[in-house]
Amino acid sequence: MASAGAVIAESTTGVYGIRPSDSAPSNSSISSFNSQVCWQPTMAQQSQESSPAAEPFILKLPHPYLTAYSVTNAAAHGQPKTYHIHLSAAHANGNGIPPPTPLHHDGLSFGDIAFLAADSIPPKGDNSSWARARRSPYVTVSWIEDRPSIPQLWLVAYALVSLHPFAESLRVLFSGNDASSLISELYSTGLFHPHPQGSNASVAHDGHMLLRGTFWQGAASPFGARPVWVPNLDASNKPITSEYPPYPFQVAPSTQFPALPRHTMHPARRPKPAPGSVIYSRWIPHLQEHFTMIALDHTNDEHLRLFNVWQNDPRVAAGWNETGTVEQHREYLHRLHEDPHVLTMFAGFDGVLFAYFEVYWAMEDHMGAHYLASPYDRGRHSLVGDTRFRGPYRVSAWWSGLMHYMFLDEPRTWNLVGEPAVTSSTVLAYDFAHGFHVEKLMDLPHKRSALMMVNREKFFTLSPFVWDGEKKVRPSLDALAKL
Structure with a gap:
């Protein structure tokens, strides 16, 4: 091969299968998508709640599972948003296999993101890790009855990172039974991190940091040692369940x-x-x-x-x-x-x-x-x-x-x-x-x-x-x- 660059010329001649119509989403749909699910770090957006989605936000697991979930607001009109994640048979394509452990939890919910009031936000000249955490959008994750599992919290993290893809970090508050032991276990996975301490011991440091970058590196992936996006499959695309330590250096x-x-x-x-x-x-x-x-x-x-x-x-x-x-x-x-x-x-x-x-x-x-x-x-x-x-x-x-x-x-x-x-x-x-x-x-x-x-x-x-x-x-x- 003589060239190492990518070939992405804008020719209109195709050579392999394609759907009859494959055009970019319309400007209106992209604008709607951005207003519904994307966070941009502007002061105007810090003072506004995201608009309600016109229809459920759909998430799917990667191969070989392909399980579909819908993220829907269950709150009545005019009430604070309360999102639930449910299995969505209507959006499943039927070609996947069931995940080895259930990822949805009927009693688990999360609210909309919010920001601290203007008088509680650290000054712009303070770029400490504590100050950046306080400026991050925050969200409350709640559950009733049984405590969710780590895989179920991973699915919530997947939803939050997908709904707010421009947020580098989210400050998450947990509310429910046995939250303290759950937090300790979450820290061990690297999916969540402790809120940084401020220089003054009396300042607030509530919440736990969900970092977008650690999520996409595969922290707390629920299906084995490899991150969910890089499955270990055999030639028939069935999971290889045997696991070994990382490949040694030699x-x-x-x-x-x-x-x-x-x-x-x-x-x-x-x-x-x-x-x-x-x-x-x-x-x-x-x-x-x-x-x-x-x-x-x-x-x-x-x-x-x-x-x-x-x-x-x-x-x-x-x-x-x-x-x-x-x-x-x-x-x-x-x-x-x-x-x-x-x-x-x-x-x-x-x-x-x-x-x-x-x-x-x-x-x-x-x-x-x-x-x-x-x-x-x-x-x-x-x-x-x-x-x-x-x-x-x-x-x-x-x-x-x-x-x-x-x-x-x-x-x-x-x-x-x-x-x-x-x-x-x-x-x-x-x-x-x-x-x-x-x-x-x-x-x-x-x-x-x-x-x-x-x-x-x-x-x-x-x-x-x-x-x-x-x-x-x-x-x-x-x-x-x-x-």
């Missing part, structure tokens, strides 16, 4: 001599997932669809056909230079299947495949020769084969989803890297929007590239998992991006 040399004069020392890598298995899945509320990635199966005729069609599309070939016959592509994919440093995958929305990705370990890749790679740094190559899946409202889902997978699959991964051509303004703009910066310029034999980099802390601080409603991604102010 140095393993690799050499490509004499084919290439390349010798590398790097950590031993965990075996690849089963070909054909779902390796990432996330419900996208603004699309009302699941974004999913599956491990490519080079022995699957349909996978091979799709790869061959896309690589022979002139638009894709201009960036990848991998045109060829079915047999040549069979050999290409087989070679990558045997290469432990590369994982190939397809991506789709609700089962309709539209893109192909290659995820690699940077130390064993040629990228490792251009910067001081850390042992678990990863990079990716991307192409969108079906250009009808274009536009920021879709790219925001899959661009962040691919990055999310790379960080979650190996918790020791600190940096993600890329090498798009410096002339790829659209690719660069999407990278910048998701936290990347230009580390330096690289003059490769076939192009001048930008070494793009983003670290784990920055990505999860931004948590760029929601479309902001803009029709066009903004360019960067980075001076190197303009060279």
Whole structure:
């Protein structure tokens, strides 16, 4: 492959299955969505309650469960909102399996977010962790009778983070039986954190901090050791229930001599997932669809056909230079299947495949020769084969989803890297929007590239998992991006 940049040209010619009408949500629906479920840190919004949703807010679990839940306001008109999470058979597609433990709790509810009164908010000049916590929106979670389980509180956190995706943190107050023991257990998962203490012991520090970034890292995920969005499934997409400690660190040399004069020392890598298995899945509320990635199966005729069609599309070939016959592509994919440093995958929305990705370990890749790679740094190559899946409202889902997978699959991964051509303004703009910066310029034999980099802390601080409603991604102010 000659190019490491993503191919996302705005061509109107598609090459694979798509729904009859696939357009961006209307301005009115996006405005409604933002007013109902998004929090923007402005003073005007701090003084207002969010408007009631016109219909239930739908949440779904990722694969292989796909369980649907509705978040509804049960309060009478004019009364403070009281939200309940219920199973929603009307929105279930019937293809999932029941979760191993119930996540809904009929006696569990939460209110609307609110802010402290103006005279109780710390001054702007105080940026201590205590002051930031006091400025965060707060919400009360209540239950009657039995105390909820940790998985049931995880579902509430999922609802809160999805309803208020721009809130970096929420201050949560618990009200119900045995709350103290629940809080202690929640702290042990990392999903909730104690309210920071102020410099004055007499100041208020009520509530417990739900951090958006720790939620998206998988804290308190209810289905085993791996975060819910990166399931451990077999080739038939059934959960692998046996669990072991994290894959150990062990140095393993690799050499490509004499084919290439390349010798590398790097950590031993965990075996690849089963070909054909779902390796990432996330419900996208603004699309009302699941974004999913599956491990490519080079022995699957349909996978091979799709790869061959896309690589022979002139638009894709201009960036990848991998045109060829079915047999040549069979050999290409087989070679990558045997290469432990590369994982190939397809991506789709609700089962309709539209893109192909290659995820690699940077130390064993040629990228490792251009910067001081850390042992678990990863990079990716991307192409969108079906250009009808274009536009920021879709790219925001899959661009962040691919990055999310790379960080979650190996918790020791600190940096993600890329090498798009410096002339790829659209690719660069999407990278910048998701936290990347230009580390330096690289003059490769076939192009001048930008070494793009983003670290784990920055990505999860931004948590760029929601479309902001803009029709066009903004360019960067980075001076190197303009060279």
